[in-house]
Amino acid sequence: MGKEPTAAAAVTSADVARLAGVSRATVSFVLNNTQAHRVSATTRARVLAAAQQLGYVPHAAARSLRAGRSNLVLMPASVSAVGSLVSAWIDDLQSELEQHGYVTVLHAGRFSDPVSAARAWAELRPAAVLALDGDSLTDQAADVLGRAGVRGVLAFASHDVKGVHTIGFDHARVGALAAEHLVSRGRRNIGVIMPRERGLATFARPRLAGAQQVAARSTAAAVTAVEMSYTHESAAELAGHWRESGLDGVFAYNDDYAALLLHALRNKGVTVPGDVAVVGADDLVLAALQQPPLTTVRLDLPTPAQVADALHELVDRGVPPEVPGMEPVLVHRQSS
Amino acid sequence: MGKEPTAAAAVTSADVARLAGVSRATVSFVLNNTQAHRVSATTRARVLAAAQQLGYVPHAAARSLRAGRSNLVLMPASVSAVGSLVSAWIDDLQSELEQHGYVTVLHAGRFSDPVSAARAWAELRPAAVLALDGDSLTDQAADVLGRAGVRGVLAFASHDVKGVHTIGFDHARVGALAAEHLVSRGRRNIGVIMPRERGLATFARPRLAGAQQVAARSTAAAVTAVEMSYTHESAAELAGHWRESGLDGVFAYNDDYAALLLHALRNKGVTVPGDVAVVGADDLVLAALQQPPLTTVRLDLPTPAQVADALHELVDRGVPPEVPGMEPVLVHRQSS
DNA sequence: GCCTGTCGGTAACGCGTGTAACCTGGAGGG
DNA sequence: CCCTCCAGGTTACACGCGTTACCGACAGGC
Numbered sequence A, B: 001m002g003k004e005p006t007a008a009a010a011v012t013s014a015d016v017a018r019l020a021g022v023s024r025a026t027v028s029f030v031l032n033n034t035q036a037h038r039v040s041a042t043t044r045a046r047v048l049a050a051a052q053q054l055g056y057v058p059h060a061a062a063r064s065l066r067a068g069r070s071n072l073v074l075m076p077a078s079v080s081a082v083g084s085l086v087s088a089w090i091d092d093l094q095s096e097l098e099q100h101g102y103v104t105v106l107h108a109g110r111f112s113d114p115v116s117a118a119r120a121w122a123e124l125r126p127a128a129v130l131a132l133d134g135d136s137l138t139d140q141a142a143d144v145l146g147r148a149g150v151r152g153v154l155a156f157a158s159h160d161v162k163g164v165h166t167i168g169f170d171h172a173r174v175g176a177l178a179a180e181h182l183v184s185r186g187r188r189n190i191g192v193i194m195p196r197e198r199g200l201a202t203f204a205r206p207r208l209a210g211a212q213q214v215a216a217r218s219t220a221a222a223v224t225a226v227e228m229s230y231t232h233e234s235a236a237e238l239a240g241h242w243r244e245s246g247l248d249g250v251f252a253y254n255d256d257y258a259a260l261l262l263h264a265l266r267n268k269g270v271t272v273p274g275d276v277a278v279v280g281a282d283d284l285v286l287a288a289l290q291q292p293p294l295t296t297v298r299l300d301l302p303t304p305a306q307v308a309d310a311l312h313e314l315v316d317r318g319v320p321p322e323v324p325g326m327e328p329v330l331v332h333r334q335s336s
Numbered sequence C: 001g002c003c004t005g006t007c008g009g010t011a012a013c014g015c016g017t018g019t020a021a022c023c024t025g026g027a028g029g030g
Numbered sequence D: 001c002c003c004t005c006c007a008g009g010t011t012a013c014a015c016g017c018g019t020t021a022c023c024g025a026c027a028g029g030c
Helices: A013-020 A024-031 A041-054 A060-067 A084-099 A114-123 A139-147 A171-184 A201-217 A232-240 A255-267 A285-289 A304-317 B013-020 B024-031 B041-054 B060-067 B084-099 B114-123 B139-147 B171-184 B201-217 B232-240 B255-267 B285-289 B304-317
Strands: A072-076 A103-107 A128-131 A152-157 A165-168 A189-195 A222-228 A249-251 A277-281 A295-300 A327-331 B072-076 B103-107 B128-131 B152-157 B165-168 B189-195 B222-228 B249-251 B277-281 B295-300 B327-331
Touching (some): A013 A024, A013 A041, A024 A041, A060 B060, A072 A114, A084 A103, A084 A304, A114 A139, A152 A304, A165 A304, A171 A189, A171 A277, A171 A295, A189 A201, A189 A255, A201 A222, A222 A232, A232 A255, A255 A277, A255 A285, A285 B255, B013 B024, B013 B041, B072 B114, B084 B304, B128 B304, B171 B189, B171 B201, B171 B249, B171 B277, B171 B327, B222 B232, B232 B255, B255 B277, B255 B285
Parallel strands (some): A072 A128, A152 A165, A249 A277, A277 A295, B072 B103, B072 B128, B152 B165, B189 B222, B189 B249, B277 B295
Antiparallel strands (some): A103 B103, A295 A327, B295 B327
């Protein structure tokens, strides 16, 4: 009960041992149910009682230091970059990994380059790193992780990186799909929204590139990048100059951005899909709520269980089974 | 260059020492720029070169084990429970803490009770725990953290908990504000949406309670809890039976839920605010985009810098400066 | 009485670090 | 020549834990 007001030292297994009147080894045997060593029922009870009384909790770092491997899974991701789409997916993945005995942790830092990012992750000595924006991983970064003893590096990425097991996640396909759809609806001047919000560029750039490739193939269409922030002001300004831009189709990066832009366009008297066709992405709940309902690109992700199993295999045996990549699907509604 | 295909052992400072031809201590002195000890320029260069060549990254766990304290800040929170509102705030907080030398990490687990949750957090031996849903913290949970040597426990909560430094965050006030507004607009039968999504209950329950208190004071009004999932089907079903419910006002927990409900109501021919007034919360960007624009409760949070400073003071000196709590403000638009 | 097991416990080491304490060789002052 | 001092290195320990090897006591078979 009596908690020290002054810097209470942490309770260690040695404290438990002292209180129970046994050695630290015995405490370890009891608390870990070590099968190789037998402990009498009475001492076992004494140890458990002492641990309970002191509120002992083992020190994960010391444990994995001794064991030579950790059960930490690091997901480098900023909370805001994770859209509403993936957040539920991440939660489920976390539960799956928990059942495998892993502790999953999200960490976002602002890093200048991939290698210093990898260095920061490596300091934590996770068992595995699961990168959602795997395209920002270089092979030097993967090398840093490997030298730090990270057993598995899994990444959603469009291209292979040495030392990284990639799960197909080609954002270029998303942009291409949207652009192809707009072209097939007769649009020729296609704008692609590039969010100014930091952290979204890694996804936005390849989506733009995908759209540009489509334009390059079909000679009739042209693609223009259009910057926009996720604010009413930015959307209103964009919509205000829309007619001058001559754009008759737009891929808005996201359903969130699309909804914001849609509203601003209507306010300025630009009709959708009459004057301009709008396509979002992620197929969020709000997409269907828009006026007109929003055409969007749905992203079918591999199930959390599949990814969790793959990660476990990778950490445990070194060779993961194949995981199906992300498959983008166009959902046609009235905005295009 | 040659990376071992078979379980490459992690690079340690001993490896660096061996390659540089010095002792491990010297390596430590060089890499940490220890002022108390002088190292000649030539050996310093040799050590740095060796570390560079091997790609050495220090082992954070071993370091904090030795140092007796960690620089980890743990934020228990599931990604999906963190609304769009707080996600940007969290990112900023993370940068602030990074400048203070902390590594911030998000962790969500499904726990049966507060104490086992605290135990899981305590295993990581963080310097501090920052709980966003602080109302699920008990004093036993705080005790577990304290005994594990966690220096500071900060929580957004409505009530004080022994051993926890709370930052005022009274969700009951949010519900109360919404209810008062609806009553002042002449509404008498007020529904409060309770999301079925897991993890949101800790916020939803006090919001409901706040609304109920308002109803208890003003004899004219009644409050009913209404369950709803964040899906089109659930919203449609709710809207389909709306007239029978007799509700003429609703606090929809959230702008997201409010937008979904708004749309479903319109589909069923229920007019807003004619038949029913709708109030959301969080003042998300999409709130102003709705038809009609959504009345909402904006939550003014303390700045990330304030919280980061408080946390640092708490960890460093044990006594944090006061941090202003969350202040809910009603934003009136046309949906009520 | 001696050898052989088995049961129940402990001593000791190492994981990767940081740092206090301790050497050593050479320069300088008396 | 001896003592002192300092620069520049090393040795040794501790952090909290898991585990291997050891050890004493006691029972049983010859």
